[in-house]
Amino acid sequence: MKRERPARPPILERRRLKRGARAAEVAQELERERAKAQRELAKKHVLVNPDNLCPNNSYDTPDFVKRGYYVDRPFTCKSCGVSQVWTETQQKWWYESAKGDVWAVAVLCRPCRRREQARRAAAREVHLSGLASKRRNAA
16 A cells, blocks of 8 residues: 655745744844844943934934944044043933034033133123113113
8 A cells, every 4th residue: 555645835834934943043143142242342332322313414324323332532622732532421422412413523622612612601691781782772
């Protein structure tokens, strides 16, 4: 008595399922490795959260976004010429919390920045007091 051979489609279906399960395992392993690498990177650097960045209409992506983390950037103050470092945490605050332009970089040290802010505030006061006196004289 001859045995009937099993139909071919169920065999092919099982193979396809096995291949899919194997591909899912490989994808899961890659995801675990990527997450582990991300955790290791987070221990050394401040990571970028692209969702918190201010939208810009540029065709290019800033290097820190491509890299995925911030790095300390040295710069020389434009006003006093002192060498400074723009730290990772300062960059994260500027780009993600203050929603600063992603192409902007630090050019003034903190004391010079405070001095410039005070100068602008004083100029604004003078301007507003001048406008107020014009209104009083016109009335």
